[in-house]
Amino acid sequence: MATHQPTAAMPPMMYGTAWKKERTADLVYEAIKAGFRGIDTAAMKKHYDEALAGEGIRRAIREGLVSRRDLFIQTKFTPLDPTSPYSMSDPIPTQIHSSITSSLTNLSTPDHSPPYLDALVMHSPFPSIPQTLEAWSALQSYLPDSPDPSRRGKIFRLGISNVTLPVLHALSSSHPAAPPTIVQNRFRAAERNWDRDVRAWCSSQQGADVKYQGFWTLTGNVATWQREGGFVQELAEKAGISKAAAWYVLLVExxxxxxxxxxDRGHMKEDLDAWGRVKEWRRSEAEGEEGWEWCWERFKGLIGD
Structure with a gap:
């Protein structure tokens, strides 16, 4: 299914707002100021403050740093969560509609009405496949192709997080016209060996433009990029960037x-600038391209690509 995306494309690096608490608005504003154009949040008060994320976005827009159409804004519906904006005693579709209505308000902007979301991610599957499929059917009513005029076009992409391959198969087979186009999982060796089976599924969805989003990529892999990954240190030294930024470059590649x-405001800019620094090294030094290939082949060997 085409996403009919009229606005910003999903950037290769998005700003994650989990666990920012009262700093959320300031950090989202600073992230946009540093150059981030994708914001990831969630409608669950336990780990996110979606309202403050919206406040930071609106501040950046009011100051003329960006417009709504420059940004890829993504939030989540969280199943079975007492801190989310719905009643857990309500039917699943009602829970979803309550959560999305709240998110659209929290993430509204002064330069675009009515509000919309570039992406909505189901934070996890429900305990059973039938419940998950029921939720997915409700989410589809917000897509551009929806027959429901009151909801149509309020969300442009649907995704799912913390998901396994059997659930992805169930969703794509039951809803072939609107399969997940975002899969957001932990990216660690401990998680199904770099989540190889799920990443392979994403790559196999020809024509669906499925994006694999990785979280805990840095803190969940400290031993690899900080101590064991000699190729990460090599790339960092040659390109003049931090090891964390070098790890990010390899992931995006x-x-x-x-x-x-x-x-850290300094790290925001440094991480975003890393691609340009690597490209400059590859282009300007005689052995730059050869050095890049050495690092890249070892990284691919590590994650199984």
Whole structure:
């Protein structure tokens, strides 16, 4: 199914807002100021403050840093969560509609009415496949192709997080016209060996433009990029970037959309600038391209690509 996306494309690195608490608005504003154009949040108060994420976005828009159409804004519906904006005693479709209505209000902007979401991600499957499929059917009513005029076009992409391959198969087979186009999972060796089976599924969905988003990519892999990954250190030294930024560059090159949750304003800019620094090294030094290939082949060997 075409996404009919009229606005910003999903950037290769998005700003993650989990666990920012009262700093959320300031950090989202600073992230946009540093150059981030993708914001990931969620409608669950336990780990996110979606309303403050919206406040930071609106501040950046009011100051003329960006417009709504420059940004890829993504939030989540969280099943079975007492901190989310719905009643857990309501039917699943009602829970979803309550959550989305709240998210559209929290993430509205002064320069675009009515509000819309570039993406809505189901934070996890429900405990059973039938419940998950029921939720997915409700989410589809917000897509551009929906027959429901009151909801149509309020969301442009649907995704699912913390998901396994059997659930993806169930969703894509039951809803072939609107399968997940975002899969957001932990990207670690401990998680099904770099989540190889799920990443392979994403790559196999020809024509669906499925994006694999990785979280915990940095903090969940410290031993790899900080101590064991000699190729990461090599890339960092040659390109003049930090090892964390070098790790991010390799992830993006592998097709992983990185969720970056740094609270350091300097790191925001450094991480976003890393691609340009690597390209400059590859282009300007005689052995730059050969050095890049050496690092890249070892990284691919590590994650199984």
């Amino acid at each position: 592998a097709g992983v959309v990185v969720l970056n949750g740094t609270g």
